[in-house]
Amino acid sequence: MILNVLIWAALLIGLFFNALGVIGILRFPDVYTRLHADTKATTFGSIFTSLAVMLYGVSQFFSTTDGQYAALVFHTIIAVIVLAVTNATGAHAIARAAHKRGHGPNPSVVDRLKETSK
Amino acid sequence: MSNMISFFVTSIFSFVVYLLLTAGSGSVLRLWSSQEIMAGAVLGLITGFAARKFFCSQRQSAPLNPLRWITAVLYVIGPFFIEMAKANVDVAYRVITGRIRPGIVRVKSGMKTDLGTLMLANSITLTPGTLTVGIDEETNDLFVHMINIPEGTEARESLEAREVFSIFNCPAWIRRIAE
Numbered sequence: 001m002i003l004n005v006l007i008w009a010a011l012l013i014g015l016f017f018n019a020l021g022v023i024g025i026l027r028f029p030d031v032y033t034r035l036h037a038d039t040k041a042t043t044f045g046s047i048f049t050s051l052a053v054m055l056y057g058v059s060q061f062f063s064t065t066d067g068q069y070a071a072l073v074f075h076t077i078i079a080v081i082v083l084a085v086t087n088a089t090g091a092h093a094i095a096r097a098a099h100k101r102g103h104g105p106n107p108s109v110v111d112r113l114k115e116t117s118k
Numbered sequence: 119m120s121n122m123i124s125f126f127v128t129s130i131f132s133f134v135v136y137l138l139l140t141a142g143s144g145s146v147l148r149l150w151s152s153q154e155i156m157a158g159a160v161l162g163l164i165t166g167f168a169a170r171k172f173f174c175s176q177r178q179s180a181p182l183n184p185l186r187w188i189t190a191v192l193y194v195i196g197p198f199f200i201e202m203a204k205a206n207v208d209v210a211y212r213v214i215t216g217r218i219r220p221g222i223v224r225v226k227s228g229m230k231t232d233l234g235t236l237m238l239a240n241s242i243t244l245t246p247g248t249l250t251v252g253i254d255e256e257t258n259d260l261f262v263h264m265i266n267i268p269e270g271t272e273a274r275e276s277l278e279a280r281e282v283f284s285i286f287n288c289p290a291w292i293r294r295i296a297e
Contacts, residue, residue: 017210023213032220032249032251033218033220036263037209039243040244067142067144068142074141075139078138087244088239088243091249092239095251105221107220
């Protein structure tokens with residue numbers, strides 16, 4: 001019963017942050033600020049939806065002792081680790097490519113990278 | 119000698135990953151079948167032999183120490199997750215209100231090894247509101263795009279890595295893990 005509430009809470013938090021990521025893409029002005037909203041809010045949201053899956057798997061594993069639910073939990077853990085690492089690296093690669101291509105942050109108050117690369 | 123150690127560490131690591139991927143296949147400890155454990159051990163030894171030079175080289179001895187693995191896990195579920203949650207709420211606030219003050223600042227990393235710089239850059243990127251754009255390869259300084267630069271900070275030449283995080287001293291944790 002309590003576990004069900006926890007699963008629903010994790011799912012709702014995850015959906016909330018994923019939705020904010022989408023709204024952020026539409027609202028923010030340039031590529032860097034959009035990357036902030038897009039990659040990071042969605043990582044956090046996906047961690048919470050994965051947490052809901054893990055909680056479900058653990059509860060089912062202890063009530064049915066069926067091995068496939070343990071597999072579900074472990075695979076979700078691996079998915080979260082891979083998601084966190086690749087999301088950070090991908091965001092870094094996109095930002096770097098955009099800056100090399102000449103898209104400076106706009107609007108911005110300061111750009112130290114542009115000053116040093118010239 | 120250290121060649122043997124890195125061989126065993128790599129083998130055990132790949133064996134554990136194999137066990138995680140094949141959990142739920144049988145009845146040993148309710149999770150694994152004995153065939154899968156045998157296959158995992160053989161494949162772990164082969165992987166350990168093939169990949170020992172990449173996984174822990176002479177210059178990069180950090181993965182050899184199990185204490186650092188435990189510290190890394192503690193770091194990720196403790197300070198890092200709380201930083202991430204707090205910064206996410208901050209970005210949520212900025213998405214809704216649209217109050218941003220973006221810019222790219224230089225951050226002194228103070229890391230000596232590649233692994234430390236990688237972990238710091240990824241930690242900075244994953245805490246929302248900050249995004250690593252580039253790196254100065256001579257000094258290991260990072261160029262960080264911040265969504266909201268505090269008033270007055272943009273005039274300074276560079277920031278300390280500590281100032282990017284708000285509650286915990288994440289760079290000190292990373293130094294404990296990776297150096």
